[in-house]
Amino acid sequence: MKKAFLCLLLLISTASQATETSLDYAYGAKINLIDDSSMYYRIDLTKDVYTQTISSQLNDVRVFNQKGQPVPFSLVNVYQQNDQSETFPATIYSLDESRKVNPDDSSEQDLERYNININSKDVQINLDKTINKDGNSSTYLLQIPDNIELKQAINNLSINFDATTNQNWQATANLMCSNDLKDWQLVVDNVPLMSLTDNNNNQSLKLNTIDIPSYYNNRARYWIIVLKAKQKPVPNIKTVEFTTKNNRSQVALFPIDFKLTDSTDIEAIYDLPSAQPVKELSIQLANTRSVLPLSIYFKTSRDNTTWRKLNDYIIRRVDEGDEPQRITLHSEGLNIKQLQIKAINASFDEAPKITAFRDRMSIIFNSSNNGPFVLAWGSIKATSASLSEQELLSNSQSAIDLPQAYIGEKVELAGEKALTQINDDSSYFPKWIIWICLIAGAVFLIILALKLINEIKKTQ
Numbered sequence: 001m002k003k004a005f006l007c008l009l010l011l012i013s014t015a016s017q018a019t020e021t022s023l024d025y026a027y028g029a030k031i032n033l034i035d036d037s038s039m040y041y042r043i044d045l046t047k048d049v050y051t052q053t054i055s056s057q058l059n060d061v062r063v064f065n066q067k068g069q070p071v072p073f074s075l076v077n078v079y080q081q082n083d084q085s086e087t088f089p090a091t092i093y094s095l096d097e098s099r100k101v102n103p104d105d106s107s108e109q110d111l112e113r114y115n116i117n118i119n120s121k122d123v124q125i126n127l128d129k130t131i132n133k134d135g136n137s138s139t140y141l142l143q144i145p146d147n148i149e150l151k152q153a154i155n156n157l158s159i160n161f162d163a164t165t166n167q168n169w170q171a172t173a174n175l176m177c178s179n180d181l182k183d184w185q186l187v188v189d190n191v192p193l194m195s196l197t198d199n200n201n202n203q204s205l206k207l208n209t210i211d212i213p214s215y216y217n218n219r220a221r222y223w224i225i226v227l228k229a230k231q232k233p234v235p236n237i238k239t240v241e242f243t244t245k246n247n248r249s250q251v252a253l254f255p256i257d258f259k260l261t262d263s264t265d266i267e268a269i270y271d272l273p274s275a276q277p278v279k280e281l282s283i284q285l286a287n288t289r290s291v292l293p294l295s296i297y298f299k300t301s302r303d304n305t306t307w308r309k310l311n312d313y314i315i316r317r318v319d320e321g322d323e324p325q326r327i328t329l330h331s332e333g334l335n336i337k338q339l340q341i342k343a344i345n346a347s348f349d350e351a352p353k354i355t356a357f358r359d360r361m362s363i364i365f366n367s368s369n370n371g372p373f374v375l376a377w378g379s380i381k382a383t384s385a386s387l388s389e390q391e392l393l394s395n396s397q398s399a400i401d402l403p404q405a406y407i408g409e410k411v412e413l414a415g416e417k418a419l420t421q422i423n424d425d426s427s428y429f430p431k432w433i434i435w436i437c438l439i440a441g442a443v444f445l446i447i448l449a450l451k452l453i454n455e456i457k458k459t460q
Contacts, residue, residue, distance in 0.1 A: 022064040026378030026418040027052055030408035031063070036371060040393065041405040043363045043375065044078065049407075050256060050358065051273035052378050054419060056335055058361060060382035065370035070385070073365035074392040076399045080252040083245060085155070088148050090223070090240040093118070093141040095125070118143065123181055127224070136233040142223040142240050150219040152244040156211045157223070161195065161235040170194040171229040175210055177220035184224065187212060193227070193234075253280060253357040258339055260351050268351035270339040275300055277333025280357040284324035285317040286350035292316075293344040296327075298336045307340055315352065324355070333358060364392060364399050374411055379418050 022028055027048065033041060045058075054060050063073045095114045114125040118141075125141070142157075144150065157175075174189040188210060197204045210225075212218065227234045258270035285292055292315045297307035315325050339354060363375070389399055 020062070020070065020382070021068045022062070022374055022376045023068075023414050024379055024381065024418060025060070025062065025376035025413050026415055028374050028376040028411040028413040030411060031371075031373040031375055032406045032408040033367075033371060033373075034403060034405070036367065038367065038403045040364055040366060040397070040402050042399055042402040043365075043405045043407060045254075045361050045363065046407055047254075047256065049375070049377050050254060050276065053274065054378060054380050055382075055384075056275045056277050057384070058377075059384040059386075060379040061363065061375070061377045062382070062385065063363065063365040064374045064376055065368065066372055067370065069370075071365055071368060071370070071373070072387055072392060073363050073385075074389050074399075075386040076362050076364060076389050078252040078360040078362050079249045079400070082248050082250050084248065085243055085245045086152070087241050087243045088144070090142040090144055090157070090242055092237055092240060093143070094236075095139040095141055095224070114139075114141075116141065118181075119146075125181055125224075127176075127184060136229040136231075138227045138234055138236075140225050140227075140237055140240075142225060142242075144221045144223075144242060146221070150221075150244065152246045153214070153216070153218055154212055154220075155214075155243050155245040156209055158241045158243070159193070159208045159210070159225075159237055160239040160241075161208065162238050163195070163235065166232055166235050167195060167197050169229060169232045169234055170196070171227050171234045173210060174226040174228075175212075176224045176226075177218055178222045178224075179220050181222055187216060187218070195235075252360040254360040255282075256356045256358065258354040258356060263351040265347040265349070266343045268341050270341075270354055271302075272337055272339075272356060275335050275337040276356055276358045278329055278336045278356045278358055279331070279333050280329060281327045281339075282324035282355045282357070283313075283315050283327065284322075284353045285315055286348070286352060288317055288319050288322075290317050290348075292346055292348060292352070294346075295342045295344060297340040297342070298334070299338040299340075300335045301337050310334075312344065324353070362399065364389070364402055366392065375407060376413060380420060381418075 029048075031041075031043060045061075049058070049061065058075055061075070063071050065071050093116055095116065112127045112129055114127070116123055116125065171193050172189075173191045173193050175187045175191070176184045177187055178184045191210050192207055193210075194205065194207050196206075225237075256272060256276060258272055260268060261271045262269040281296075293312070294315060295312050296310040298310055299307060310329070313327060316322075317325075336356065341352070341354075365373070367373070393399070
């Protein structure tokens with residue numbers, strides 16, 4: 001009885017542990033490594049991988065080692081830096097004319113006091129006398145208007161000086177900031193500023209920007225700048241502009257062109273090689289100085305009989321240098337295989353060019369010193385095997401820091417039959433046998449348990 005039970009378990013285990021190989025996939029390519037010293041490598045996927053997989057989520061992608069065994073991997077997004085900057089003017093107050101001097105006040109030895117009217121309110125500003133103002137100096141209060149929302153820290157400020165009085169001068173600047181006009185913090189000091197012009201050689205040098213260190217992460221609304229010059233006086237400040245900069249990472253997108261399959265003067269149908277999770281569309285009209293109102297419809301597969309409407313849009317192209325007009329669809333991506341456009345009270349001589357954009361992906365995999373490796377894709381039977389980035393890598397590692405590997409020459413695998421076969425592969429055929437074995441095993445365990453209970457009762 002026990003031997004039969006063990007044989008049954010062995011049969012179930014053998015039947016359920018069928019391991020896939022690279023020959024279960026339609027397409028493949030060698031993976032070229034720069035060196036083999038790293039534990040992990042990163043591969044940027046190509047258009048063939050995106051368009052030849054069965055799953056739009058790339059579930060049928062694998063990495064195999066030299067023995068034809070699958071190796072652990074993770075599909076991760078590719079990110080790009082998107083620098084967004086915003087510039088806004090500051091209100092300028094000259095403090096030199098508002099300085100308050102009280103000879104009877106002993107604290108005058110340590111402080112400089114300024115009385116000024118800001119936003120219809122009289123305000124007193126006290127500054128430490130720690131700044132050496134020998135020679136020519138001037139002091140300004142810079143206010144960022146209350147109606148401006150500071151979403152990011154201030155990155156720098158640009159100063160426009162009055163060039164009518166003096167075109168050749170050199171100075172240094174000290175910059176302080178405050179949120180309440182009371183507590184002032186020194187941000188930078190002795191920053192060189194200058195405007196030098198050589199009329200004989202038609203050359204000039206201008207420094208009028210002050211960079212603010214990123215570690216300050218400062219969003220203060222009040223700033224004081226003290227200008228000092230040893231020789232010629234510094235021209236008056238006319239305008240000041242502050243700049244904020246946002247260095248934001250966002251998911252990079254991969255372009256895949258639609259193929260025009262049918263067209264009239266008012267309608268056009270486009271097709272992608274395979275369904276894609278589309279996040280953006282770009283549409284470029286064939287002719288310049290054109291405006292085309294249109295409706296866009298889509299299908300998730302060719303088998304669908306009904307077009308689903310996306311929305312109505314107005315597409316423009318002014319001249320040759322215009323970039324294609326971008327349309328954002330959905331943050332998660334909208335699965336699209338076919339696209340249809342219909343002109344609204346308009347027509348076109350030539351159908352527009354349309355491009356789909358999906359998330360750009362990379363594969364990171366564990367080399368395990370078992371190279372060379374093969375990237376394989378395209379299988380109707382495959383399910384997701386990708387680990388998360390956190391599961392594959394240690395906490396101290398990031399996908400962006402891994403060495404780059406590259407997709408090399410193609411290798412011949414199963415071909416298109418892997419895209420259609422479902423039940424004729426020996427590794428997937430015995431599913432019904434597995435179920436029979438599992439049911440039989442469960443029945444056997446119940447019978448064995450009943451016999452054990454009877455034996456226990458007899459012994460009692």
